[in-house]
Amino acid sequence: MFSFRNSSPRQIALLTAFLLAIPETLILWLVEHKIGWALICFATVFVMSYLLISFMLDRFVYRQIKLIYKFIYKTKATKREETYYKYLIPKKTIEEVGVDVENWAAENEMELELLRHNEQFRREFLQNLSHEFKTPVFAIQGYVDTLLDGAMEDPATAKRFLERTAKNVHRLTHLLTDLDQIAKLERGEIVVTKEPFVMQELIQEVFETKLTKAEKKQISCRIKKESESPVLVFADKEKIRQVLTNLISNAIKYGKQGGEVVASVYKTDGKRILIEITDDGVGIPEAELPRVFERFYRTEAGRSMDLTGSGLGLSICKHILEAHGQSIHVRSTENIGTTFGFTLESKPD
Ligand SMILES: Nc1ncnc2c1ncn2[C@@H]1O[C@H](COP(=O)(O)OP(=O)(O)OP(=O)(O)O)[C@@H](O)[C@H]1O
Ligand SMILES: [Mg+2]
Known part of the structure; x- marks a missing residue:
């Protein structure tokens, strides 16, 4: 079925010229009964109308559309675009032009x-x-x-x-x-210098630096029993130390008095190692979980438990892990506890 909406300007011009030529031809044929003249009349009206309608459509409709296109692409037409305007736009149906604008x-x-x-x-x-x-x-x-x-x-x-x-x-x-x-x-200015190291040793070193803070709240810090056999990872040791320092100090800061902080190390698919730091503290409300990695974001409970934090620690951790091509995630239940986990590249031993 022919539809005006899906036709190009050339097709519209052809159809309109055809429709215009038919009545004149019929009248001439009925009055004069000369088929030759009728055909010449048809051809003349058809060609003239086609040329005129094409010219008008081009002049008053497609020039305007070209202008809109130029405006849309915000450029003065380059050679390639000139070709585009000249040959492709006139072939486009009004519907296609509409889709482009949408x-x-x-x-x-x-x-x-x-x-x-x-x-x-x-x-x-x-x-x-x-x-x-x-x-x-x-x-x-x-x-x-x-x-x-x-x-x-x-x-x-x-x-x-x-x-x-x-x-x-x-x-x-x-x-x-x-x-x-x-x-x-x-800005991507920090270079990641990867080296192989044993994850559990680094965790232990960080636990030791946080000993006084943990003792003040009678929190015990330990590596999970099943995670004790040494696992080699390949990462920037000092930056991962920083990640662990923030996660462990968060677990102590927002952990409950007399509670515990447990670190676990898992081999996942042979290429990656998953490290988790779990506490049994205040937890994070579910709705706020995706926001804790934002700069400056702190939960209400977090603010009231620690007045000195600025909410930048987790944002730095996320950046460091992303610079390693890895990721960090969190799961938590209010008043039960929180687990932060991140992955690292494994180093085959
Ligand atoms: N283990 C956790 N248990 C409960 N809430 C946590 C825990 N870790 C982080 N949070 C919440 O996420 C917020 C952001 O943590 P983040 O480490 O980015 O900042 P901070 O510890 O407040 O300050 P700092 O910049 O000194 O690290 C914390 O303020 C706290 O509300
Ligand atoms: Mg912190």
Whole structure:
């Protein structure tokens, strides 16, 4: 079935010219009864109408469409595009042109959505950043002003205030180092230097550095019984130390008093090793699980248990593992506990 919607301008011109030529031909034939003249009339009307309609369609419809196309592709036509406009657009049906415009609109909508998302992300980032800096800077300002106002005279008070100042300066330095590292990881400036090492040995070393913090909460740290036989991995040891340090210190910070932190190491498909750090602490609400890897994101319970964290640790862990071509995930149940797991390349022993 012929449909105007699916026809090219040439087909429309042909059909309209044909329809226009028929009545004249019939009239001439009926009046004059001369088939020769009737055919000449048909040919003349048909050709003239076809040329005229094609010209009009091209001049007033397709030129405008070409303009819209040029606008859509935001370019001055190059040689290749000229060919495209000249030969392909006139062959396109109105429906195809419609589809092109719809695709363009959808593409633009996606771009706009991305821009809106980035804008919101930038706003939130600045807000979080100023919030994180405000607390220690205002505290330092308070201590220094009090010292200058006379607290310096009493050595014991002076020492206490200076210690608190030092703690806040330390927090600021920590924040800046983390931010600097995230920026470098995002720009791809941090090089991953892989070497083989035994995973359990590194876990043990990190446990030892966190011993005092764990003892304060009577938390015991151990490697799971079935995971004790040494497993060789191939990764950047210092960066993985950083990942483990954050995961283990989180497990202690957000772990319950008298609880335990367990590390497990599993060989998966022969190419990869899965490392898991499990605690029996406050847990993370299900709705917030996907967000904990975002910069600055902290849960309500997390904030109330630890006042000094900035919510950058997990974001750094994710970047480090992505730089290794690996991934990190989390599962958790509120008030039961949390498990963070990540994969690494295995080194055949
Ligand atoms: N083991 C865990 N149990 C419960 N909540 C956790 C655990 N690990 C992380 N979280 C939640 O995820 C948030 C983000 O963790 P992340 O390590 O990125 O930041 P942080 O520990 O708060 O600060 P820092 O930048 O010093 O690491 C935490 O604030 C906490 O709310
Ligand atoms: Mg942390």
